[in-house]
Amino acid sequence: MERLAFDAAIALAARALRRAGANQAMADSTARALVLAEAQGIASHGLARVAQYATHLQNGRADGNAMPAILRRKGAALLVDARQGLAFPACELAVREAIGIARELGVCFAGVTNSHHAGVLVDHLRPAAAASLVGLGFANSPAAMPAAGGRHPVFGTNPVAAVFPRRDADALTIDLSLSEVARGKLMVAAREGRPIPAGWALDKNGLPTTDPKAALEGSMLPIGAASSPKGAMLALVVELLVTALTGAAFGFEASSFFIDEGNEPRIGQAFIVIDPAALAGSDVYFERMESIIGEMLVDDGVRLAGERRLVLERKARAEGLELSDALMAQLQDLSSRT
Secondary structure: OEEEOHHHHHHHHHHHHHHOOOOHHHHHHHHHHHHHHHHOOOHHHOOOHHHHHHHHHHOOOOOOOOOOEEEEEEOOEEEEEOOOOOHHHHHHHHHHHHHHHHHHHOEEEEEEEEEOOOOOHHHHHHHHHHOOOEEEEEEOOOOOEOOOOOOOOOEOOOOEEEEEOOOOOOOEEEEEOOEOOOHHHHHHHHHHOOOOOOOOEEOOOOOEOOOHHHHHHOEEOEOOOOOOOHHHHHHHHHHHHHHOOOOOOOHHHOOOOOOOOOOOOOEEEEEEEEOHHHOOOHHHHHHHHHHHHHHHOOOOOOOOOOHHHHHHHHHHHHHOEEEOHHHHHHHHHHHHOO
């Protein structure tokens, strides 16, 4: 294992992405997001993604020259075009503009179209929380889950995120995908040669399976799929919010992120930013927040949403990130290519 300072990790990742064809703004934005995920202990969305993004840039699945632009604004609605680049600069632009609009009008819906993998969705909303605003986030992804009663993948795992600021404490940060489990758990099980529990996935014929390799060729099941269609319905809601309103591609139209070759995903994200002062007022909002948190903490063992991630992040910022020798070697190789 090797330890790398937080800022040094950002510089190394950005250099690797630049070598793969990303412009400086895209490389910097993406590197910051990946290092932040790594620092929070979310390795599946951390520095291991540098190689994947680099390959997509080199193979034309993402445009490294893209500069996101605002396509349209009407009242409290805004649409940003990622222009087939990596998602992070476009999401930054969308949330930054949404904050300004929400301060002016009380609320903003900011959509992102023609985008790519958005990483840890809730991290895009951190600036909203820092501005004492509530934020909601939604994203689709390449198809991995069937519709209710269906067999073939239609929806992505379609994460949902939220931030709720507090007056004198860390914001509550919530981030979850709508599949029963993360796809990464199937990949680990397949690599280790062990079965997965029933209810996690279907094989390519739409039949329940406990074989992780068969599951990876089939589809993930939505949350609660064993007992109700609620998870699939939530996935449909997210899919429509980020595609029908933005013009982005549906999950079934996008090639998997886990293959090197394929199309430009052109998927979508959406962010809603709300000013509590426009409703019951900031004082009421912050009082209500502390009331429910106090009630939650009456029980021993309750952990506030996002608490563990922040502890890990602060430790990483102070002490550096611990990276495997293999990952460090990969990053150094990617950053030194010409």
